[in-house]
Amino acid sequence: MNASTATKREFGQNDLENRHEAALAVKRQALALGADAVAIGSIDRWKGAPTQMDPRQIMPECKSVIGMVFRVMRGSLRGIEEGTYFSNYSAMGYGGLTYLYIPMTVINLSKFIEDRGYEAIPYGHQSDWRAIDGDGFLGKGSRPVAPGRAAPDVMVHLRIAAYLCGLGEIGYSKMFLSPQFGPRNRVGIVLTDVDLEEDPIYDGPQLCNKCMACVKACPGGCIPADKTVKVNLAEKEVEWSDIDMDGCNLTFRGGRKSEVEVPPEKQYIDEGADTVPGSWSPFNHKPRNLYNTGQAVCGARGCTRACMISLENRGVLQNKFKDKFRRRKQWSVDWNEAPQYPADAIFRKSPEGLDAD
Numbered sequence: 001m002n003a004s005t006a007t008k009r010e011f012g013q014n015d016l017e018n019r020h021e022a023a024l025a026v027k028r029q030a031l032a033l034g035a036d037a038v039a040i041g042s043i044d045r046w047k048g049a050p051t052q053m054d055p056r057q058i059m060p061e062c063k064s065v066i067g068m069v070f071r072v073m074r075g076s077l078r079g080i081e082e083g084t085y086f087s088n089y090s091a092m093g094y095g096g097l098t099y100l101y102i103p104m105t106v107i108n109l110s111k112f113i114e115d116r117g118y119e120a121i122p123y124g125h126q127s128d129w130r131a132i133d134g135d136g137f138l139g140k141g142s143r144p145v146a147p148g149r150a151a152p153d154v155m156v157h158l159r160i161a162a163y164l165c166g167l168g169e170i171g172y173s174k175m176f177l178s179p180q181f182g183p184r185n186r187v188g189i190v191l192t193d194v195d196l197e198e199d200p201i202y203d204g205p206q207l208c209n210k211c212m213a214c215v216k217a218c219p220g221g222c223i224p225a226d227k228t229v230k231v232n233l234a235e236k237e238v239e240w241s242d243i244d245m246d247g248c249n250l251t252f253r254g255g256r257k258s259e260v261e262v263p264p265e266k267q268y269i270d271e272g273a274d275t276v277p278g279s280w281s282p283f284n285h286k287p288r289n290l291y292n293t294g295q296a297v298c299g300a301r302g303c304t305r306a307c308m309i310s311l312e313n314r315g316v317l318q319n320k321f322k323d324k325f326r327r328r329k330q331w332s333v334d335w336n337e338a339p340q341y342p343a344d345a346i347f348r349k350s351p352e353g354l355d356a357d
């Protein structure tokens, strides 16, 4: 054999005929490619899924969904926790994972499967073309190509997929919680027509104990304590808070609605009417996106940081640290105080690099 023309298939150790062996081979490969945890859900667990979120709409012959957890490093939250370095979470813990690291892994895992004669669809966070919004409603941008088919693009719910693969729980905050990292995860999946041995739905130590730390710490009050959504997943009722998505959309970028009219040049977010920086943002104008979407100024103060602190204090997470995460009093910015930079630098005329998109 000429090594220079050899394909990966010729170096393959396993065919994927035996579902137990195939699952082990696929999981081994996923971890080697950079996933932090991997588990498999059989496609029948998506029975009853809304058409626009059903993986079978993308791949009718799909037999297995391979779910992978990618950790958001605790260190990527450090700069926001200290109030001094915000871009790292948006870049390394958000957009970089979404647009670089997860695609690399799911693409390479899909190649591993395709080199063995089965089809595989790498599926990450990108949902820019989706026809449904964050609340699951069908948008107006596309139409089904035939009766019974979803309108393009189907959006598989990744947190639910992680749950159905057995990777962990969905917490009260609606964040996916893994036993390794709590809420510090992003999720990638591969859909495939290989019949892989499935993992059980997560049944390990309880992660979410409804401590409500997420509710109390969300700066925009976007996680209601008394309004929930119940969903049936693989014949089990799962409940989470009915998140105020619009509120989060403004709050997580560091903004809040102003009670008074705000002149255009002083808007915190250009597209939002009358927005000003909240006490959880040190920026006078929303920083531009990183890797297309990363703009998480709030640093997931409630749904990730407060939750992680709560879970770490209870000792239920596998990723242990020598020192606790919160080491100093939480900061907040009083925007009524005199600004500490020149008057002409305030608001839209922000420091270089902080201009609007």
Ligand code: SF4
Pocket (backbone or CB within 6 Å): 171, 172, 173, 174, 207, 208, 209, 210, 211, 212, 213, 214, 215, 306, 307, 308, 310, 311
């Ligand atoms: S902060 Fe508490 S209630 Fe909220 S998701 Fe985490 S464990 Fe559950």
Ligand code: SF4
Pocket (backbone or CB within 6 Å): 217, 218, 219, 220, 221, 222, 223, 247, 248, 249, 251, 252, 298, 299, 300, 301, 302, 303, 304
């Ligand atoms: S991202 Fe921020 S605003 Fe949105 S729910 Fe989490 S803590 Fe609240």
